[in-house]
Amino acid sequence: MEIRKIRPADAEKFVEFYEKLVKESDYLMFTPKETAEKAKQEQKYIEDYDDYKQVFVATEGERIVGYLGISRSHLSKLKHTARFTVGVLRDSQRQGIADKLIAFAENWAREKGVGRLEITVVTDNLPAIALFEKHHYERESARRRSALTTNMPTNTLWPRSFSFLRHF
Numbered sequence: 001m002e003i004r005k006i007r008p009a010d011a012e013k014f015v016e017f018y019e020k021l022v023k024e025s026d027y028l029m030f031t032p033k034e035t036a037e038k039a040k041q042e043q044k045y046i047e048d049y050d051d052y053k054q055v056f057v058a059t060e061g062e063r064i065v066g067y068l069g070i071s072r073s074h075l076s077k078l079k080h081t082a083r084f085t086v087g088v089l090r091d092s093q094r095q096g097i098a099d100k101l102i103a104f105a106e107n108w109a110r111e112k113g114v115g116r117l118e119i120t121v122v123t124d125n126l127p128a129i130a131l132f133e134k135h136h137y138e139r140e141s142a143r144r145r146s147a148l149t150t151n152m153p154t155n156t157l158w159p160r161s162f163s164f165l166r167h168f
C-alpha cells in the first residue's frame with residue numbers, strides 16, 4: 001500500500017473510487033448526486049490543489065482504496081489549523097490503511113507548521129470515533145442537527161457530530 005499525492009491522471013479512478021465510497025457510507029458529506037456533479041470537474045480540482053489544500057490517495061497497485069483530504073487557511077491567524085477527511089473502501093477497511101492516512105495527515109501538518117488538526121465525525125459512526133480516540137484525538141464540541149442523512153428510510157437529521165482535534 002502506497003500513499004501519494006493525487007495526480008491529474010488519477011481523476012477517472014478517483015471518481016470511481018469516491019462514487020463507490022459514497023454508496024458504501026452515509027457518513028460522507030457528498031451525496032451520490034453531488035459526487036456525480038463534482039466528477040465532471042475532478043481533473044480541474046486536482047490541478048488546482050496547492051500547498052493549502054491537497055488530496056492524497058492510498059493505492060494498492062493501480063487501485064485507489066483510500067484517500068486523505070486536508071486543507072488549511074491562507075489567513076495568518078488561522079494557518080496553524082488544518083481540517084482533514086479520511087475515507088477507505090469497505091473491502092479495504094481493518095487493514096491499517098486509515099491509521100496510515102491519519103499518520104500521514106499528522107506528518108503533513110508538522111511539515112506545514114500546523115499545530116491543530118481537526119476532523120468532524122458523526123456521532124453514529126462508532127468505528128471512526130474509536131479510531132480517532134485511539135490516535136489521541138479529543139472530542140472538542142458537538143454540533144447538533146448539523147447534517148442530513150441520505151441512506152436512512154427517511155431523511156432524518158443526525159443528532160450531532162463531534163469535532164475531534166489533536167494538538168502538536
